[in-house]
Amino acid sequence: MNALQAATLAAAGLDVFADEPVRLDHRLLRLKNVVLAPHLAWLTQETLQRSIECALRNVKKLRAGLPPDNRVA
Numbered sequence: 495m496n497a498l499q500a501a502t503l504a505a506a507g508l509d510v511f512a513d514e515p516v517r518l519d520h521r522l523l524r525l526k527n528v529v530l531a532p533h534l535a536w537l538t539q540e541t542l543q544r545s546i547e548c549a550l551r552n553v554k555k556l557r558a559g560l561p562p563d564n565r566v567a
Contacts, residue, residue, distance in 0.1 A: 498525055509533055 497503035508522070509531040522528050552562035 495521060498522075498527055501527070505529070507531070509536075 498506055505527040507529045510533060511520075514533060516523070516530065522530060548563060555562050
């Protein structure tokens with residue numbers, strides 16, 4: 495926040511916050527060098543298609559007894 499206010503950091507684009515939804519009185523909302531988007535900013539037709547393809551690929555791998563892609567343990 496301080497770096498944005500001092501322009502040490504020129505700008506920021508954010509879509510994830512510690513507390514969601516962002517409070518209307520949050521200091522970031524007043525900064526002209528910050529762009530805020532809801533947490534679903536990633537959703538486009540292309541990313542949805544890739545997500546579906548990944549899910550289907552993982553279902554096929556699991557059915558074959560293989561570990562899924564991008565496994566988080």
